[in-house]
Amino acid sequence: MKHVRRIAIFVVAIMLLVTGLNFKAGYTYSHDGQVISSPPGYSATIDGVYNVLSTAWGGKINEKEFNSPEDLYIYTDPDTNEESIYIVSSSTSIDKDTNICYNTLFKFDEDLNFIEKISQFEVVPDRFTNLELSKMKTRVDSTGSASSSPLTSVYSYEKIKSIKETPYESRTDDQKMYIKLFKVSGVYRAKRAARDENNVIIENEFEDLIFLCDTGNSQIVIVESDTYKVVQVVSGPTDAVFTGKTFSPTKVLTDTAGRIYVISDGIYEGIVLLSNKGEFMRFVGVNYTTLSFWDALWRNIATEEQRQQMTSILQTEFKNFAMDSQGFIYTVSRPTTNSQTGATDDKSMIKRINQAGKDVLVRNGYSVPKGDLVTILVGNKKGGSQFTGIAVNDYGMYTVVDAKGGRLFTYDKEGNLLYISAGSGVELTNLVNPVAVSYQGDNLLVLEKNNRAVIRFTPTEVGALINKAVKLHAIGRSEEASEEWQNVINQNPNYELAYVGVGKTYLEAERYLDAMSYFKTGFSVSYYSKAYKYYRDDIIKTYFPWVMSVIVVAVLAKIGYNVYKNIRYKKAVKDAGDIDG
Amino acid sequence: MDEKLDNVITTEEPVVNESNQENQKEESKFKKVLKKVLKFLKWFKEEFIKFPLFIVFHPLKGWEEFKREKRGKMSVAITFGVFVAFLSIMEYQYSGFIVKQVDVTELKLFAEIAYVVAPIALVTVSNWSITTLFDGKGKMKEIFMMICYSLFPLAWAKFVGLFVSNVVSQQEQAIYSLIQALGVFFMCYMAFFGFISIHEYGLLKCILSLIGTAVALLVICFIGILCFDLVQKMYGFVYTIYREITLRYF
Numbered sequence: 146m147k148h149v150r151r152i153a154i155f156v157v158a159i160m161l162l163v164t165g166l167n168f169k170a171g172y173t174y175s176h177d178g179q180v181i182s183s184p185p186g187y188s189a190t191i192d193g194v195y196n197v198l199s200t201a202w203g204g205k206i207n208e209k210e211f212n213s214p215e216d217l218y219i220y221t222d223p224d225t226n227e228e229s230i231y232i233v234s235s236s237t238s239i240d241k242d243t244n245i246c247y248n249t250l251f252k253f254d255e256d257l258n259f260i261e262k263i264s265q266f267e268v269v270p271d272r273f274t275n276l277e278l279s280k281m282k283t284r285v286d287s288t289g290s291a292s293s294s295p296l297t298s299v300y301s302y303e304k305i306k307s308i309k310e311t312p313y314e315s316r317t318d319d320q321k322m323y324i325k326l327f328k329v330s331g332v333y334r335a336k337r338a339a340r341d342e343n344n345v346i347i348e349n350e351f352e353d354l355i356f357l358c359d360t361g362n363s364q365i366v367i368v369e370s371d372t373y374k375v376v377q378v379v380s381g382p383t384d385a386v387f388t389g390k391t392f393s394p395t396k397v398l399t400d401t402a403g404r405i406y407v408i409s410d411g412i413y414e415g416i417v418l419l420s421n422k423g424e425f426m427r428f429v430g431v432n433y434t435t436l437s438f439w440d441a442l443w444r445n446i447a448t449e450e451q452r453q454q455m456t457s458i459l460q461t462e463f464k465n466f467a468m469d470s471q472g473f474i475y476t477v478s479r480p481t482t483n484s485q486t487g488a489t490d491d492k493s494m495i496k497r498i499n500q501a502g503k504d505v506l507v508r509n510g511y512s513v514p515k516g517d518l519v520t521i522l523v524g525n526k527k528g529g530s531q532f533t534g535i536a537v538n539d540y541g542m543y544t545v546v547d548a549k550g551g552r553l554f555t556y557d558k559e560g561n562l563l564y565i566s567a568g569s570g571v572e573l574t575n576l577v578n579p580v581a582v583s584y585q586g587d588n589l590l591v592l593e594k595n596n597r598a599v600i601r602f603t604p605t606e607v608g609a610l611i612n613k614a615v616k617l618h619a620i621g622r623s624e625e626a627s628e629e630w631q632n633v634i635n636q637n638p639n640y641e642l643a644y645v646g647v648g649k650t651y652l653e654a655e656r657y658l659d660a661m662s663y664f665k666t667g668f669s670v671s672y673y674s675k676a677y678k679y680y681r682d683d684i685i686k687t688y689f690p691w692v693m694s695v696i697v698v699a700v701l702a703k704i705g706y707n708v709y710k711n712i713r714y715k716k717a718v719k720d721a722g723d724i725d726g
Numbered sequence: 727m728d729e730k731l732d733n734v735i736t737t738e739e740p741v742v743n744e745s746n747q748e749n750q751k752e753e754s755k756f757k758k759v760l761k762k763v764l765k766f767l768k769w770f771k772e773e774f775i776k777f778p779l780f781i782v783f784h785p786l787k788g789w790e791e792f793k794r795e796k797r798g799k800m801s802v803a804i805t806f807g808v809f810v811a812f813l814s815i816m817e818y819q820y821s822g823f824i825v826k827q828v829d830v831t832e833l834k835l836f837a838e839i840a841y842v843v844a845p846i847a848l849v850t851v852s853n854w855s856i857t858t859l860f861d862g863k864g865k866m867k868e869i870f871m872m873i874c875y876s877l878f879p880l881a882w883a884k885f886v887g888l889f890v891s892n893v894v895s896q897q898e899q900a901i902y903s904l905i906q907a908l909g910v911f912f913m914c915y916m917a918f919f920g921f922i923s924i925h926e927y928g929l930l931k932c933i934l935s936l937i938g939t940a941v942a943l944l945v946i947c948f949i950g951i952l953c954f955d956l957v958q959k960m961y962g963f964v965y966t967i968y969r970e971i972t973l974r975y976f
Contacts, residue, residue, distance in 0.1 A: 176827075665823050674824050674896035681893070 173565055176511040176641055176668035178518045183639060186555055186564030186608030187589055189574040193601035195257045196573075202259045208597075209240050210247045210262065216358075216396065217581040217592040217599065220334040228255035228585065232592065232599065233332045233357065239286050246284060246291035248326035250357065250373075255585070257599060265323035266357075266368050268296065268375045269313065270305050278305065280380045282362040284327035293327050293362045324375055327361025331396040334370055337403040337421065344422065352376065356405070358394040365394050365407065365423075379405065382417070382425035392417075398468050406474065408463045416463060416474070416498070430463075430476060430498035465581070469537040473505070474498040477532035477545055480515075491515045491529050495545060495556075510561040511641075511668065516547050516554050530554070534582040536589065540619040542612070544582055544589060551576030553589065553602065557615050561642050564608060567591075574600060587612060607636045614646055623650045645669045652676050657683065773802050778878035782912060789923030792875070793868060800867070803874035810877045811842040813884040822891035825902050846873055852942035853921070853935070860935050862925030872924050876917040883909020 171185035197206050214234045221228050230253040239246045245264075252260040270278060281296040297305070300322050308320050332355065339350040353370040365379040381392030393410040394417075400406070403421035406429065415428035444452060466476040476498060480491035492513045497506035512518055516530025530547040537543045541558025551569030553576075556562055567576050577595035584590075587609070589602040604612055614629035627650030633643040648663030649672065657680035664673035777797060781788030792798040815838045818828060850873055854866045864872070887905045894902055922932045 668827060670824055670827060671896060677824065678895045681895070 171565060173640075174512065174518050174562060175639075178512055180519055181639055183564065183637060184605060184607050185566040186605060186611060187553060187566035187602035188605050188608075189567070189600050189602045191573060193603065194573045194596075194598050195601070196596065196598040199257075201253075201257050205259050206251065206262065207247075209236075209243070210234060210249045210264075211251075211597050212236055212247060214592050214594055214597060214599075215330045215580060216332050217583055217590060218332045218334060219583045219585055219590065223336070229253065229260070229334075230255065230257060230585075230590070230599075231332045231334060231355065233326075233329045235326075235329045235360075237291065237328055237361070239289065239291050244286070246286040246325075246327070248284065248329045248361075250326075250329070250332060250355070257601070263373050265325045266366060266373050266375050268322040268324055270309055270322060271313070272376075275302070275305075277378070280364075281324060281375075281378045282359075282364055282380075283323070284325040284361065286325070291327060291361075296322065296324065324359075324362075324366055324378070326357060326359045326366065328359075329357055330360045331358030331394065331408075332356070333397050333399070335399045337399060340421070356397045356399065358397050358407075360393045360395055360410070363392045363394075365397055365405065377423065379419060379423035382419070382423075384425040386414070386428075387425070396463075396465055398466065398474075400468065400472055406466070406468075408466060410462065413462050415502075416466070416476070427502075429502040430474065430496060430504065431502075464532060465534045467535050467537050467543075467583075469541070470539055472500065475506075475535050475537050475543055477535045479531060480529060494530070494532060495535070495543075506560065507558060508560040509671070510556070510559065512562070514545075514554070514556045514560050514562065516545065516552070517550060526550075533580050534591075536582045536584045538584045540616045542615055544584070546576070546579045546582040546591060548578055548580075551579060553582065553591070558619070561645075563611055563615065563642065566602060566605075566608070573598065576600070607633060607640075610636065611640075611643075614643070618646065618649070623653055626650065641667045643667070645672060648672060648676070652679075655679070773799060774805070778875060781875065782879065782916060785916065785919035786923060789872070789920050792872070792920075793864075793924060798868070798871045798875060800871060803871040806874045806877045806881060807842065807846060809881050810884065811839045813881060813888065814838050814842060817884060817888055820888060820892070822894065824894060824896050825891040825899060846870070846877075848943055848946060849873055849939065852946055853939045856935055856938040856942050857925050860925075860927075860931065860938070862927065862935065864924035868924050872920040873917060876913050876920055879912030879916065880909045883912075 171183055172180050173183035175181045195201055197204075197208050197211050211234050213236060214232055216233050218231045219228055220231065232251045232253070234247065234249050234251065236247040247264070249262050249264045251262045254260055268278075268281065273281075275297075279295060279297045282293050283296050283299055285292055285294045285299060300308075305322070308316065308322065311320060334353075334355045336351040336353050338346045339352050340346055354376060355368050355370050355373075357366045357368065359366050363381050366375060367377040367379065368375050381387065390412060392412075394407045395410055396408040398406050404426070405419040405421065405423065407417040407419060409417055415431040418426045418429045420426055461479040461481050463476045463478045466474050468474050474497070476496045478494055478496070480494055492508075492515065493504060493506075494516070495506060495514050496504040499505045506514070508514060516532065520529050521527045526549060528549070530545075530552075531549045532545045533548045534546040535543060542555060542563070543558075544553050544555045546553050551567060553566040554562065555564055555566070567574075569575055569577050573596060576591060576593055578593065579591050580594045581592040582589060585601070587604055591600045591602060593600055610629055610633045614626045614633060617623070617626035617629060627647050630643040630646030630650075633640050634647070637643075644663045644667030646667075648660045648667060648669070651657075651660035651663060652672070652675065657676045660676040661673055661680060664676055777788075781792065815833070815835065817826070818833050818838060819830060821828075850866065850870045854864070854869050856862075857864060857869075883905050887902055887909070890902050890905060918932070918936075921927065921936065922929070925932070925935065927935065
């Protein structure tokens with residue numbers, strides 16, 4: 146019996162080890178959508194995990210303050226190249242011990258060393274009109290439960306008037322007004338051109354602003370990046386299309402012209418585009434749903450009552466977005482689902498939206514960028530990937546983070562799946578409920594809501610090679626890129642995309658046969674076709690003159706022979722005629 | 727001397743004669759073979775190309791000849807079947823990468839053959855079983871030959887397509903698809919008129935019988951799968967008993 150037990154333990158240990166190894170080894174999808182073993186492109190060590198216990202934060206962050214981190218944004222100063230990392234953490238309920246509802250903005254430096262935290266933002270009433278002040282809202286958490294309330298009901302008009310009469314320097318703490326955030330869910334920092342009172346841009350003057358999505362207060366709070374004083378508050382648009390809808394902004398970003406793009410919960414029409422003044426302009430990048438042929442036919446045939454019983458097909462709202470250096474907005478959303486048939490359309494979960502609001506994402510990969518291709522069909526983890534964050538780098542590579550499997554999927558600008566990293570689990574480096582992802586140079590920072598941590602992912606050996614190859618290809622140094630792809634093949638011969646990468650260089654070097662062979666191994670029909678066309682042209686160019694001249698000579702010979710025969714025949718007839726005569 | 731000469735002559739002459747005769751014999755043998763080959767080629771051209779082509783362009787008259795004048799030959803019919811099976815295997819192996827991205831290591835020879843043979847056999851049997859009820863005039867042998875003859879356009883389409891697939895680019899892939907589609911279209915066209923002529927049906931009755939054939943085909947498939955399942959279960963039962971006995975007593 147002892148033996149049996151020992152053997153059993155040994156077998157179980159081996160199995161665990163093997164499965165553990167398999168898990169660590171990572172996977173990717175082959176050209177035909179099969180799961181194949183492949184090393185991940187990014188990995189995290191315990192040193193890359195930052196939470197309230199880490200030395201970098203110096204114990205200055207309360208566990209309660211960092212209870213529910215919502216968004217992470219890395220701001221790079223264009224002049225000094227200095228990076229600062231912003232994280233917001235939200236709460237919906239009041240903590241019983243301290244009687245505070247924690248909604249805090251944290252600022253870190255590029256190594257994630259804690260710099261400061263701000264939980265309330267000063268409003269200087271002199272800068273605003275009474276109308277503007279009446280629209281502002283703030284969290285009230287003294288009544289026992291947190292709620293949102295207009296600023297003017299917390300501070301009465303008389304008090305505001307008396308505050309205005311006192312010079313700013315001599316105001317007491319009691320005479321300062323603050324906006325407290327409620328269910329804060331998004332943070333963004335950008336410079337925008339300063340404007341005078343006529344809304345005309347002042348040359349070479351910029352405002353350095355932090356945008357905060359104050360979801361619980363239905364507003365976007367814009368504060369100065371150094372003093373954290375409120376500059377502007379964007380309340381819900383009063384436009385007719387918004388009647389009956391609550392404006393609950395969850396993510397925000399701005400473009401170079403200062404226009405504000407907002408993702409709002411419960412708004413299915415698309416991204417809300419606001420002017421720099423906060424006026425509604427239009428919706429951008431609508432998530433269209435398309436009816437299948439049968440659905441359309443059925444809806445046509447159905448009577449009005451039947452149609453009312455049918456479940457409406459809702460367009461899904463966007464979950465997160467990011468802007469690349471060229472001003473394109475990358476978005477992630479859930480697949481559109483027809484709740485009646487259960488059919489989902491997950492082909493446009495990731496979009497790249499141009500200035501005109503159209504989706505221009507290139508989807509030339511082996512499969513459409515949509516995260517996991519093979520999915521679990523039953524259980525609580527069934528279904529496809531559910532993206533919660535997206536990050537773009539300067540070379541058109543983008544990484545999406547999937548909350549369902551806790552994975553990072555990285556694609557290049559042509560839509561090829563480069564590698565799949567991370568995964569869910571019980572370790573601190575695993576992703577259970579990631580909510581945001583961002584590129585920091587070559588590294589990736591992921592905000593993990595469940596473990597309340599920021600995790601820094603660094604490229605693995607092969608990941609670094611792939612990144613380098615994509616980068617070199619993007620800046621046009623394709624020969625060096627080819628070398629890198631060759632290195633990738635040496636590390637992982639199953640990496641099909643690398644063969645295409647090498648093939649591209651052969652194609653540019655006009656070595657078409659080599660290119661064709663590599664494209665064939667990499668299963669890229671379109672590139673194979675391109676190379677083959679050139680190859681075929683070459684063959685035609687070399688042999689066409691010969692073949693054509695042979696044909697021409699043959700035809701001429703035949704004609705000549707016919708003419709000669711004709712002459713001979715006529716002569717013979719003539720001779721015969723002569724004899725007869 | 728004379729004797730010697732005579733001897734020489736006599737010894738030489740027969741040799742020469744023999745060799746001449748052998749040469750003549752060899753020549754005649756060669757000629758015979760050549761003649762046979764030529765004859766075969768002529769027969770091949772007549773049976774494999776001209777007559778099927780005649781049926782394609784004059785379907786009613788062609789099938790009439792096929793049946794009444796017994797122009798259809800079993801050997802030719804089977805050859806067409808074999809040819810199509812062979813070509814589908816060749817297609818798997820030698821089609822251009824642009825047209826077909828298949829893993830050659832996943833080629834299943836018998837499956838490829840079965841994909842050709844099984845539909846022919848199924849359609850033959852189901853059509854026969856239906857048309858005997860609908861008083862069709864065709865015998866089973868005729869139906870089988872007719873279906874095999876109808877493979878003629880498909881065989882040619884596959885043959886030409888095999889070459890074309892290797893010289894087209896992705897943009898010109900439509901040419902390949904067109905060839906394949908034409909092959910299938912003409913196959914159906916031939917078979918349809920074949921059914922009309924073989925069973926001496928009118929148009930409507932032919933269509934009805936074809937629908938019936940489809941139903942019969944499904945029924946046959948259903949019964950086939952049922953039988954297969956049953957046999958498998960029986961085998962499983964017997965095998966379990968065998969295992970039980972061997973493990974217990976041996």
